[in-house]
Structures are given as structure tokens and as C-alpha cells.
Amino acid sequence: MSSVQIGSSNINMGNQGGLGGTSQLSNLWGGTSSVSLNNIWTAKVYARKTGQSNFGYFSNKKFRCIRLTSNDYGKGNVSFTYPITLSNSLLDVGDNYAWDYSVYSYVTVTATQTYPYVFQYWVTVSPSAGTILSYSSSVNLYQNDWASNYVVQAFFS
């Protein structure tokens, strides 16, 4: 009998809710322990795939990845407030998530200044640097604002 070997890290399936999820798949594929599912029905914000960078995996798909940064975390922090609230305690935020723009029209990013410092503007860092996006600390970003991975920075002074 011929056999086909599939690396345990190369198995990726869409939602199999009707079959009973990962436990059912493990039954079907005896001995395969690294079965993961993309649940397309209940979670439209996708957590990072094990062992892979979101920036690498999602960049060419119908997703957008955004990393929010602060020019100085001593002066202010950054977060997403819609469609999820997501902050990272004085660190960059967004690397562990991808945004499915076929579902959500926009995401809202929010900068929070630390007294006595003051928020100034949101500015692009990558792929092109230096474009002012907004002078409002909280603003919507739309999928057509960029084509691949996106890094934006809140500038405080």
C-alpha cells in the first residue's frame, strides 16, 4: 500500500464544527497530534498560528496585520478599541492578531497619553514612513489604507 506523509505542522483545515472539531479529526487521523482548525464561524479575529509569524502567514491573504507602537512608552500607550479591545502594557500591540476585513469594515486604534505628556498624532512607520494619519488620539483605519503589513506609531511629546 502506498502512503503519503504529511508533516504534522502542515495540516490546516477550515471549520469542521459539524464533525466535532479537533477531537473528531484526531480520531480520523490516528497518531496525528498536531491538528488545528481555523474556526471561521465564531472567531473572526485570528490568534497567531503556532510556530508562525502572523506577518508572514497572513500578509498575502484577505487579512490585514497592524502593529501599533508608541514613540515613547513612558509618554503614552497604544491599543485597539474596536472590534476588540487589545493593549499590551507599554509594549507594541497587534502582532498576535490579524484583522479579517471581509468581516470588519474598520478597526479603531487609540493612543493614551501619560500625564504630563500629550498625544500629538498617528504616523506611519512601515511600509512607508512619515505620513501623518490623524491628529485625533482615536481613529478608524480601513483596509484600503495599506496593502500589506502596516506599522503605525502614536507620537507623544
Place this chain on the structure above:
Amino acid sequence: MALQINQEIETLNKGIVLTPYLRIESYRIDKILGYMIVQVALFSSKADADTNKFVYSEDITEPLGRTGQTGPIAVSIGYNDESINYPVLLEFPLVVTEEVSEDIYETQEITNTITYSDFDENGDIVEKTREETTTHRVKTGTRTVTKSRIDLSVIDGDPYGWAYTKTKIAYEQIFGVGNLTDC
């Protein structure tokens, strides 16, 4: 078309909001799987919601033109002294319930006697028999089961009104029946 929630909430980005304004941001009908999926957002008022949309599609390409687009109320809110996340994605099945008859099958073993030819020690042909057991799936009866038949016509020609009615019911489970008004 929108909903007003007549309940006070605490928000991360818009302070205390007395009457949050609930708007559906997008609709999607999945005809194959039989779902309507809506994305919703809460705003502090109708005026706040109005600033978070565009008049002309060309305006979308200019971030600096989004003056006042401060986004919806952050998803984490305080309500009744509890911290909750208000749901932003709602999925409503487009189905009708039906009682249908379904066949019942069982697997049965059937033993047959097979006649075959063989040779004896003298090389002469002799007729022998052996028993062979096989399994068959056989219908043993019927039963009545309840199923959800995909039926897009439940929308009744008004996807927007239907979605708001469903959204209202879903949010009444959070904020209480009678605490949402159409606006």
C-alpha cells in the same frame, strides 16, 4: 434605522454613556449555510455614529479627512458593576423548523451457504460448501426528527428590518427586555 439602549454604561474611551446608540455596520447573507451575519458597533450618540461613516466613497482614501472619526465605544464596557465585552458580530440562522421523516438503518449479518467445486485426493471434481457471513445495511423503520430547513425567505424581503429585530432581541438579553428602543 438604529437602536438606542436606555441603560447607562461605563466606557474606556467615551466616559459614562447614558443612552448608547447601536448601529449595524455591515450585513452579510450566506445563502449556502443559511446565515445572516451582522457586524454592530456602539456609539455614544447618533451624532457620534454619524461622524463615523462616509458621505463619498472617495473620502475613504484620505485618513486626514476623517476628522471626528473617533471610532465606536471600546468593546470592553462596564455595565451593572460588571465588566463585559459587547458582541460585535451576530449570526442569525435563516431557517424554519420542520418535522421530517427519517429512515432508520441497522447493520445486519447474513450468512449464506456457498457451493463450490474442489478436487478430492484422486483428482476428481467434488462439490463442497462453505458458509460466508456478510454485513448489510438494512432499513428497519422510520422516525420523525426536527430539522432546520435553510429558508432565505424568512427575511421577508426586508433584510435590514429583520436584522435589527434580531439584533434587538440579542441585545435585550444583555441589557434587559424593554430597555432598547428603535430610532
